[in-house]
Amino acid sequence: MxxxxxxxxxxxxxxxxxxxxxxxxxxxxxxxxxxxxxxxxxxxxxxxxxxxxxxxxxxxxxxxxxxxxxxxxxxxxxxxxxxxxxxxxxxxxxxxxxxxxxxxxxxxxxxxxxxxxxxxxxxxxxxxxxxxxxxxxxxxxxxxxxxxxxxxxxxxxxxxxxxxxxxxxxxVADAAPVTPAETWPGLADIAQLQKLLWAAERPVALVGGGRWSEAATLRLARFAERFALPVAVTFRRQMLFSADHRCYAGDLGIAPNPKLLERIGDADLVLLIGGRLGEIPSQSYGLFGVPTPGRRLVHVHADAEELGRVYQPALAIHASPAAFAAALEAVQPPQTLTWEAGTATARADYLSWSGVVPAHPGAVQMGEVVAALNALPVDAIVTNGAGNYSSWFHRFQRVRTYGSQLAPISGSMGYGLPAAIAAKRRFSDREVVALAGDGCFLMTGQELATAVQYDLPVIALVFDNGQYGTIRMHQERAFPGLPFGTALRNPDFAAYARAFGAEGFSVTERGAFAPAFAAARACGRPAVIHVTLDPEAITPTTTIAQIRAAASKSRVSSS
The missing domain is CATH 3.40.50.970 (Thiamin diphosphate (ThDP)-binding fold, Pyr/PP domains)
Known part of the structure; x- marks a missing residue:
């Protein structure tokens, strides 16, 4: 009893x-x-x-x-x-x-x-x-x-x-521990997948969703290696496939590489593993036809309700990503890989797109920040919320290890700092860096007190351009030259951090980020680095002035 x-x-x-x-x-x-x-x-x-x-x-x-x-x-x-x-x-x-x-x-x-x-x-x-x-x-x-x-x-x-x-x-007695069920692909599914791959001339794999594990990502990498198959990840799922892998072709996020979009559009077989191809990775549902994709689509998902929910696949495989990745070990490549040269080109396109961070208006350059993050240990965990600041990192940061990226697919602001706290609580021996915009950070900035209370030495990088930048960008496109309701008057974020008992650093000049970041990493305490950005530096390739000019020109042309 x-x-x-x-x-x-x-x-x-x-x-x-x-x-x-x-x-x-x-x-x-x-x-x-x-x-x-x-x-x-x-x-x-x-x-x-x-x-x-x-x-x-x-x-x-x-x-x-x-x-x-x-x-x-x-x-x-x-x-x-x-x-x-x-x-x-x-x-x-x-x-x-x-x-x-x-x-x-x-x-x-x-x-x-x-x-x-x-x-x-x-x-x-x-x-x-x-x-x-x-x-x-x-x-x-x-x-x-x-x-x-x-x-x-x-x-x-x-x-x-x-x-x-x-x-x-x-x-009442305790129930036995729960072991969630894995749904495995059938032998007929795997046999049909192999036939489709053998018949393909321009295949590409897209990876996303949940139910992954480190072992599953390594199995997927081996599969891609054996097939010389180009692999792209969906929005904010870069940790599922190493950016250093020779088959990595980039990510389907906001403003992705046009050459990657062209490659997927030209593919005769798309293998979608784990993801749903929602609004952002599908480029507002324009990358594939709905409900008929316009090319052979193999969709693998752990939930049967997601198969055919939007796109009707040529082959629907009801399987969790972990189980499917294990089953891929049995799939054999054709004797001749006709698409291998295309995979090398896809890789070269990614390296060219993500290689050099372009200069932008203002003294502080995001290239300095990206370089510092790419120099972190491969198991460092980088988190972020929502905002245009994240576009630099999704494009230029090299995510190389499973479990090293935490970011909301939902695009929720305020996610970065709480996620960093959770990551440091789980992995005290790994470096954790949170990325946030000025508007994003103050959604949950009070959680800095949590980091201090539990002695969790996370580093928060706050990119301050004095505005809700993403909304301002869309505002300029819809109403060029008429900003309203998007300006922010911000605190001194370094002083804010010190008020909580954390370390605070300010970066306002070129070359100042690297020493501030080194000091934050060495201090052994929670730290905030306040990075002041020019409000014109809205994305890696455009400024507010350019967006406004293009929108104004479009309005004149249409009238």
């Missing part, structure tokens, strides 16, 4: 049984019993300063581990704040579980203090929303939540925890 435990104790034991021993959150009176159970079990609860940052940190933890990242929030305001991170996990296919303390069971449906309908709030974002009414069912429902979060297309699960349920006792 199982010993009697409170619901909170049963919950924490269920997490520990599954190897889930780190969570991020903001404390709330609705789940104080859980905090006590964590304290008694030496559980690693990282106290954050806002639930949005906590949920983003949990998302990053899930990306790094392949297991559900955990976030705890209180009802009402806590749950709504955490929604931003739940949306990231949904669009990014990240396993995540958000636990929300709820009102007492007897108070529900009266609009009690901070009461909120979790199913109504999260139903369109989460894979599953459930409220646990009986502590005896916690092992069952937590096990199911882990499986739902991880299997198929990974994503977020939201669990409501009524305050009185957590204090109630039950005699």
């Amino acid at each position: 199982a010993a009697s435990r409170s619901g909170a104790e049963i919950l924490v034991d269920a997490l520990v049984t599954n190897g889930l021993t780190t969570a991020f959150g903001v404390p709330g009176e609705s789940y104080l019993a859980v905090l006590e159970a964590m304290r008694a079990r030496a559980f690693d609860f990282v106290v954050c300063r806002q639930e949005g940052g906590a949920a983003m940190a949990a998302d990053a933890f899930g990306k790094l581990t392949g297991k559900p990242g955990l976030c705890f929030a209180t009802r009402g305001p806590g749950a709504t704040n955490a929604a931003s991170g739940v949306h990231v996990a949904s669009q990014d296919s990240t396993p995540l579980i958000l636990f929300v303390g709820q009102v007492e069971r007897g108070f529900r449906h009266r609009e009690a203090f901070q009461e909120i309908d979790l199913a109504a709030l999260f139903g369109a974002m989460a894979k599953w929303v459930v409220e646990i009414d009986d502590p005896a069912r916690i092992p069952e429902l937590v096990a199911r939540a882990i499986r739902v979060a991880c299997q198929g297309r990974p994503g977020p699960v939201v669990i409501g925890l009524p305050e009185d349920m957590l204090a109630e006792s039950a005699d």
